[in-house]
Amino acid sequence: MKQINFLSVRHQLARPRRKRFLFKQRFSFILAAIYSLLFLLNFGVYFFLVQQGKKLDEEIASQKQKLETVTATETKIFYLKNKTRNLKQIFLTTQNHKSLIEGFFNILPAGIEVNNFTVADPGEVSFQGTAIDFNSLNQLLLNLKKGQFGGNPIYAVEIGRVFWNQEKNYSFEVKIFLYPLSKSVETDKGVVESEY
Amino acid sequence: MLSLTFFRQMVSNSLILLGESQSKKQKLDNLTRKFNQLQNFKADVLEKQVRELEQVFPSKKPVLEIINTLNLLAIENQVSLGAVNLNPGKLEEKENMATSASELQNFKLSFMVNGEIEKISQFVKDLQQSAPLNKIKELGVGLNPQAKNISSVSLMLEVYFQPLPKALPSLEMPLSVLNAEEEETLTQLSAFKFFPLKTLPNVTTGKEDIFKREL
Numbered sequence: 001m002k003q004i005n006f007l008s009v010r011h012q013l014a015r016p017r018r019k020r021f022l023f024k025q026r027f028s029f030i031l032a033a034i035y036s037l038l039f040l041l042n043f044g045v046y047f048f049l050v051q052q053g054k055k056l057d058e059e060i061a062s063q064k065q066k067l068e069t070v071t072a073t074e075t076k077i078f079y080l081k082n083k084t085r086n087l088k089q090i091f092l093t094t095q096n097h098k099s100l101i102e103g104f105f106n107i108l109p110a111g112i113e114v115n116n117f118t119v120a121d122p123g124e125v126s127f128q129g130t131a132i133d134f135n136s137l138n139q140l141l142l143n144l145k146k147g148q149f150g151g152n153p154i155y156a157v158e159i160g161r162v163f164w165n166q167e168k169n170y171s172f173e174v175k176i177f178l179y180p181l182s183k184s185v186e187t188d189k190g191v192v193e194s195e196y
Numbered sequence: 197m198l199s200l201t202f203f204r205q206m207v208s209n210s211l212i213l214l215g216e217s218q219s220k221k222q223k224l225d226n227l228t229r230k231f232n233q234l235q236n237f238k239a240d241v242l243e244k245q246v247r248e249l250e251q252v253f254p255s256k257k258p259v260l261e262i263i264n265t266l267n268l269l270a271i272e273n274q275v276s277l278g279a280v281n282l283n284p285g286k287l288e289e290k291e292n293m294a295t296s297a298s299e300l301q302n303f304k305l306s307f308m309v310n311g312e313i314e315k316i317s318q319f320v321k322d323l324q325q326s327a328p329l330n331k332i333k334e335l336g337v338g339l340n341p342q343a344k345n346i347s348s349v350s351l352m353l354e355v356y357f358q359p360l361p362k363a364l365p366s367l368e369m370p371l372s373v374l375n376a377e378e379e380e381t382l383t384q385l386s387a388f389k390f391f392p393l394k395t396l397p398n399v400t401t402g403k404e405d406i407f408k409r410e411l
Contacts, residue, residue: 035203042206049213056220063227067367070234075364076242077234077373080249082361084378086300087253087329090356091381094331098324101332105317108337117335132339 096152100125100178103150107143111136123178125149131170137162144176152178223368230371248385251327255360258328260393262305262355265326268391273319275311279350282306301359304333306352313337313347320349326389329356 067074100119104127108114117127131137147154158175165171254261259282270277282305309316324332334352365372374382 035199039203039206042203042210046206046210046213049210049217052217053213053220056217056224060220060224060227063224063231064367066231067227067234070231073234073237073239073242074371076246077237077371078364079360080242080245080382081372081374081378083249083253083358084374084381086358087249088378088381090253090300090329090331091384094324094329097331098321101324101335102317102321104335105313105320108313110313111339112337113339114335114337117337118333129337 096150099150099152101150103148103152107140107149109136109139109143112140123152123155125176125178126174128173129171130165131172134170137170137172140174144174149176149178155179226368226370230367233371233373245382245385248388249382251390252385252388253329254357257301257303257357258355259303261328261391262330262353264393265328265389265391266307266323269319269322269326269389270309273311273315273322275309275315275319278308278310278348280305280307299358300356302354302356304352304354306334306350308348308350310348311346316347316349320351322389323353325387326391329388330354331356 097119104117104125111132113130113132115128117125119125129140131140141159144154144157154176156177158177160173160175162170162172263280263282266277266280283303309319311319320332320335323330330353332351333354334350336350338348338350
């Protein structure tokens, strides 16, 4: 007996279609599973991060409270830091200034009157004076000739406007130039390293 | 489609939260480090440094302090003071003044010192190493016609001070500690002579309130 199947051709045609359908179905299922997994993972991460954020906020608040207990120390450090910056600058300018003032008293012989002793930065000292006699003026010049002024080497001395006035006094103007700050200057005696 | 939009939004939120979390961790680390640093400071050492700095480089205009120092140094060095000319300006700066409070400020003071030149020289030397911080801006030496070794020296001082900062840094700001150079600067303060002001005893002034009773 011969079997007659009128659907065989149709079956043959439907088989790959069904295969494709099954593949698509399986693929969609896997995709949906991956998507759900990612979704859950993302949700988990999101939830974890929210919780971690809250925990960190609490820790920060507690740390801030702790810091409040040492604010006095911080204030003192801030005060010291704030003032020391300017203090350092003042010290830098006054340190050499002090030695120049002391140097001025060291070169000053008896019998000399001085006006307007000023230190012009950097390294220029000037004053006007009156000597009661020639010996006093001579002694001042000899002191200046020693080449040192307040521990700083003298680069040049300018004596100006010397005149003998009606009171038989010698009036003069002096300008002392010192070696500039941390600069080595070649002299006939060699290299002079200035502390100025 | 709606689900994808939701998913995408969630991912971006997670990323934002991750970023925030990182910055919060950083902030917490900074706060913890700052707390530990602050705990390591010795309170007595800091207190001493602040006291010395305030004596040498005060926060308020040191008008009385400089006059006190001049007087006591003059007594110590056996010289006499005269012709003190002081122009301190306003004793207290108001909050809304144009000058920035934390800037270096100064005022000038001129005076005469009479005595033997060696003693005046010592007085000047001591003055430069005394609190409050000052700098001699001008100097003049006058002779006494009667005695050759007696002189009068005129001085113009610049006295320095720096008002307190108006605002403190926030808690989150990292701690700015003193560096070695600044520490070195602070050690120089101990070399300064300081003459404390003598405070007058508390005396009742004006009319006495006879009805005032201690409760």
